[in-house]
Amino acid sequence: MTTSAALESFLAELERLRGDAASSLAAASDAGAVEQARIEFVGARSGRLKAVQKLLGGIAPADKPEAGRRFNEIKAAIAELFAAAQDRTAAAAADTAGGPLDVTLPGAAVPLGHLHPITQTIRRVQEIMGRLGFESVDGPEVEDPWHNFEALAIAPEHPARDPLDNFYLAVARTAEPLLLRSQTSTVQIRVMESRRPPLRIVSLGRVYRPDTADATHYPMFHQVEGLLVEPGTTMAHLKSVLRLFASSFLGGDVRVRFRPSFFPFTEPSVEVDMEWGGRWVEMGGAGMVDPAVLKAVGYDPATVSGFAFGLGVERIAARRHGVDDIRDFYRNDVRFLRQF
Amino acid sequence: MIVSITWLADYVQLPASVDELVDRLLMSGLNHESTRAAGADTAVELEVTSNRPDCLGHIGVAREVAVLYGRPLHVPDPRPAERGPDVGTGLAVEILAADCCPCYTARVIRGLRVGPSPQWLVDRLHTVGLASVNNVVDITNYVMLECGQPLHAFDLAKIRGGTLSVRRARDGETFTAINHKTYTLDERMCVIADAAGPLALAGVMGGAESEIGGATTDILIESAQFAPLPVRAAARGLVLASASSYRFERGPDPAMVDWASRRTAALILELAGGTLDRGSLTAGRLACPAAEISLAATRVAAVLGVDVPAERQQRILTGLGFIEQPGPAGSLWRAPSWRRDVWREIDLVEEIARIEGYDHVPEDAPIEARAVELSDRELTMRRAGEALVAAGFCEAMTRSVVNSDLAAVPSPWGDAAPLVIAPPLVRGADRLRRSLLPSLLEARATNAAAGTSDAELFEIARAYIPRGAGPAIGTGPVEEPLLLAFVSGGDFFRAKGLAGAVLARLGIGAAEAAGEMRVSYRPWAGSPFVAGRAAEIVLERPGCDAARVGVVGEVARTMLGERGLEGDVAAAELRLDRLEFAAQLERPLRRPSDFPALQRDLNLVVDAAVPWSDIEAAIRASAAGLVEECRVVQVWQDADRLGAGKKSVVAALRLRSDAGTLTSDAASRAVDAMVAECGRRVGAVLRS
Incomplete structure (x- = not known):
């Protein structure tokens, strides 16, 4: 042992x-x-x-x-x-062979790309409207008078058709004059011509109007226009959708205000104000689709109704980012673009 | 429209607060521009939409106020004493262009005294921004601003021949306006002429010749209806817009033609004296159609989503001047003469809605949920843009319309001359662009001039290609390809790498999709690139013709130098509208192999002219799917060591099998097969 x-x-x-x-x-x-x-x-x-x-x-x-x-x-x-x-x-x-680093020296630069603030604003609108069931659509920028005017109830003698108020193509290649579209409602007409209700779309893209470029105007700009055509649609639906949009876009429980206005393709027509930063800001125009427009695309105004609204993208983007001259959006200065 | 508050109070009792009044008007359709004090008066500028010419006079605005506040409207009923002879004695008016002027009326006052206006008139005109001229001219302006009907007074002594004619202007006819400028007219315009020529440009401006002056004693007061188009042609064409043309372009109340004439005569008799001839000269007939409009009881609620009581609807319409017609209560209406914009049921609904106020419209109506997805085009645009953003590029937005310099750069997408617009978008820019590349190069140059020499920019936008005589694809006469273009520092391979990254992001040209479609790069010579350092990107798909989907290359120094750009610049332009149809936006997983890989190098000697793509194709074709990656490591030429006209190509291969561990023997056999295939296809020999 x-x-x-x-x-x-x-x-x-x-x-x-x-x-x-x-x-x-x-x-x-x-x-x-x-x-x-x-x-x-x-x-x-x-x-x-x-x-x-x-x-x-x-x-x-x-x-x-x-x-x-x-x-x-x-x-x-x-x-x-x-x-x-x-x-x-x-x-x-x-x-640790090299001794301690100067950790305040700059990091190696990584180039970050940036989407244009106009694109970012459009995406935001598309995303919000998408949640409300609106599909994004686009169409041609060179248009004929039917889609830019007639189908939108803008008669031949209407001042909006004046050659000085539009960019007409100088050489007539066709029987009727062509022009750069002055609104994206043209796309709404094209979609309505090819589809039947119910319909919820946002048309977006570049539009062109002969304004002298200044801090608040540019002859080329972007529009986002919404259209809903379903049986039984009322202005209450319009206001409700815009309030949901405003609350999503601006955050919080935003109020929406309608002021009477006039557009040939909507009746009644209103200007839309949203409460932004404690005051009313004009966001765009809206209204119930004029029965003449519904008829022009072959819909029966007795059985369907709809609403439409349009927002100026530059105006929203400018306000969102504190840009006080909308020409900055088109200067393409990377010192501007890299901030967004 | 500038409104004088004291003047407005002549027709309706106003609320005590101007701010409150302005707010009510704002919310019922008259947008507020500004408010300013004018002596003891207040001037309020209102924005009047083009459908509401009735509000281009104080009475019209007063009518809105009366309805909004439920107060009576007082409109004067002028009955000037007619003590003179019959107006038709030795004087006539005629309309020779009825399409320009449906109705023309004239009154004559003789023996008046032209002189200064009384202070109240001067003050009111001053409030609304008009300077006083003399009593007669001031009164015509005053009455226009009162009721919206423009008027004109001629010096009767200056009318030659006793007949006033309303006719189209003759091409080249000249006319001196009261601003003492001479204008050359054309036949789109309408004039008031006597035997000797034009005395006034109808609806736009009077003439210097028949102007009212200190020596004038007898006058003719014109009150007429002029059609919008000739008035606009003159106002626009001659850049001679006036308060009168502004109103005629929108259509004043036809019922006011006679009222305005009487009102003017009465005020002139009161303030300038004289004797009014009996009656008025009238040519044509007042166009004053008034349709009957039916209004269904449920219509307002069906449009607004909220009802307005029937009695309230009736009160609003009646207050606005609509006349209820016999039938069930509130079901049939006739619009007043000043509301020619209202002729349908929906128009009546809008009138009720705007006076009742849109605040009553609910904002919590339920919206049914709907499924929605992004279109392939939208996804293609987003994915392509993401690839470049990830590579550090900024998105640019350049003008769709360019100057002749930029437009002159040939486009990869069509030879037809660029389309031209009028007027130019901005000074000098009147050509629709056929490629985005020239605009992006300019943007890079602008950045360089501002101190950023390395601006990496991309843009996604349309170009505009006139369709040639060839078979038309699509419909319109203009093809609008959706393009993505970028400019970057660096050489051909930098740009090609970026273009490849965009394609890869779209699932095009990726190895797993190679069986279905093929992307190839072919030498291409075209602006703005250096010949020999550019390629077209061609996409081949089963069942489709090979299509050019892009161009990529180094930008020619001639393009750079003239824009002040230094260093190497490479660029590319891709047809997203063509790639959209080939894009694999949703791809199934291809499971990575779990087995180990083997590396092999291949050092081949080939004729210098053999392109890499042929060598790679031979390598891949012979390797039975074992080639996971095939990279070029080195290409070099040396006549002494390789022979003249030969080059050495070193390729690094990563071989791997999906089925099992690749043995060294199997890898060697695969490499032998590759060498043999390269020898057969491109005459390659292994360099030992």
Whole structure:
């Protein structure tokens, strides 16, 4: 039994040695500390491993093979721990070889691209209207008088058709004069001509009107126009949709106000104001689709009704971003574009 | 329309607060422009929509106020004493152009004294922004601003021949207006003429010759109906717009023609004296049609989504001057002469709605949910733009209409001359562009001039190509390709890489789709690129003709130098309208192989003229799908080491199998097969 007791005590000492070596090395954060630990545990003259090895002499001969095997195992395990600790501290030394950085130096530049603020505004409108069931549509910019005027109940003698108020194509390639569209309602006509109600669309894109360019006018600009044609549609639906739009676009419970106005293609016609920043801001025009327009596209005004509204994108984008000259949108200066 | 508040109060009792009044008018259709003090008076400028000429006079505005506040409207009934002889003695009026002038009337006053106006008249005109001229002219202006009917007074002594004719102007006829400028007329315009020539430009401006002056004693007062088109032709064509032309273009109340004439005569007799001839000269007939309009009891609620009580509807319409016709209560109406814009049921509904106020319209009507999706075109535009934004580009928006310099750059999309518009969009820019590239190069140059020499810009927009004699695709005479263009610093390969990224974002040209369609780059010589350093991008799809979907290249120095651009600039333009149909916007997963890959290099020597695309095709064709990636590492030529006219192409291959671990032997066999195929197809030999 005494022989076994000597072996157990030897093995316990070995285990303690391994545990101490492991925790010492784990705590060693640099090469110096690792060397300290090496001397302590495996130093050739007074290392603790050496001291434990001396205990082997007191082990009974029958237990010697077992004691020797265990001793060699632990010795190898400690050697591995040292190798790992040395690798670790060497890597750490390499990391800090250059000394501390000036962390206030600038980061490497990554070029960030930017969508035009007009595009961003259009996307926002599309997204909100999409949630309300309106599908985005586009159509040609060079139009004929039917889609730009007649189908929209703008009669030939109407001042809106005056050559000075439109960009007509100078060379007539066809029997009727063509022009750059002055509104995106043209697309609504095209969609209504090819589809039957129910219909919910937003038409969007560039439109053209001969205004002298100044801080609030540009002869080319963008419109987003909504159209809903479904049986039983009333102005209450129009107001409700615009209020939902305004609340989504501007945030919070935004109020919407209608003021009477006049457009040839809607009746009744209204100007739409939304409460923005504590005051009423004119956002665009709207109204119930004029029965003459419904008739022009082959719908029966007795069975369906609809509403339409139009928003000036530049005006909204300008207000959203504090742009006080809408010509900035078309200067294409990257110092401007990169801000959005 | 500028309104004098004290003047307005002549016709209706006003609320104490001008601000409150203005607010009510704003919410019922007369938009408020400004309010300013004018002495003891207040001037309020109102925006009157083009359908409401009745509000281009104080009485019309007063009528709105009367209805809004439920107060009576007082309109004077002028009955000037006619103490002179019969007006027709030795004087006649005739209409020779009935389409320009349905009705013309004249009154004559003799023996008056032209002089200054009384202070009240001067003040009122001053409030609304008019300077006093003399009592006679001031009165004609005053009555126009009172009732909306323009008037004109001629010096009777200056009318030669005793007959006033309303006729079309003759081409080239000249006329000197009261502003003492001489205008050359054409036959779109209408004049009032005597035997010797035009005395007035009908509905626009009087003439200097028959102007009322200090020596005038006898006058003829014109009150007439002129059609909008000739008036507009003159006002626009001669840049001679006036308060009169503004009103005639919109159509004043025909019933006011005689009223205005009597009112003017009465005021002149009162303020300038003289004797009024008996009766009036009249030519033509007043065009004053008044349709009967039926109004269904449920109509207002069906349009507004909220009802207005029947009794209230009737009160509003009656107050506005609509006349109820016999029949069930409130069901049949006749519009007053001043409201020719109202002729349908829906128009009556609008009248009721705007007076009742849109605040009554509910804003919580339920909207049924509807499914909606973005169109393929919209998705294509967005994906393509995203690729360039991710690459650090800013989106530009340049003008669709360009000057002749930019328009002169040939377009990859059609040879037909650019379409021209009138007037120009901005000074000098009157050509519809056929490509976005010239505009983007200009935008890059503008940025360079402002100190940003490396502006990386893209744009997505339409171009406009006149359809030639060839077979028409689509309908209209103008094709509008949807284009994406970009300009960038760098060389051909930078631009090609970017174009490839856009295509990849659309799922076009990706390896997994290669079986279905093929994108190839072919040498292309065309503006604005350097010949030999540009390519067209051609898309081949089963069942479709090969189509050019893009061009890419290095921009010619001649294009850069003249715009002040330095350094290398590369650009590309892609046809999104064609790519839309090939785009794979929803792609199924292709599961990455779990097995390890092997790298192999291939060093081939070929004739210098052999394009890489042929070599790559040979490599891929022979490798039974094992080529996961095939990159060019190096291309070089050296006559001594490779032989004249030869080049070395080093390709790095990553080989991998979907079916199992690729063994080194299998990889070597695949490489041997590639070398053999390259030898067969393009005469390549392995360089050891």
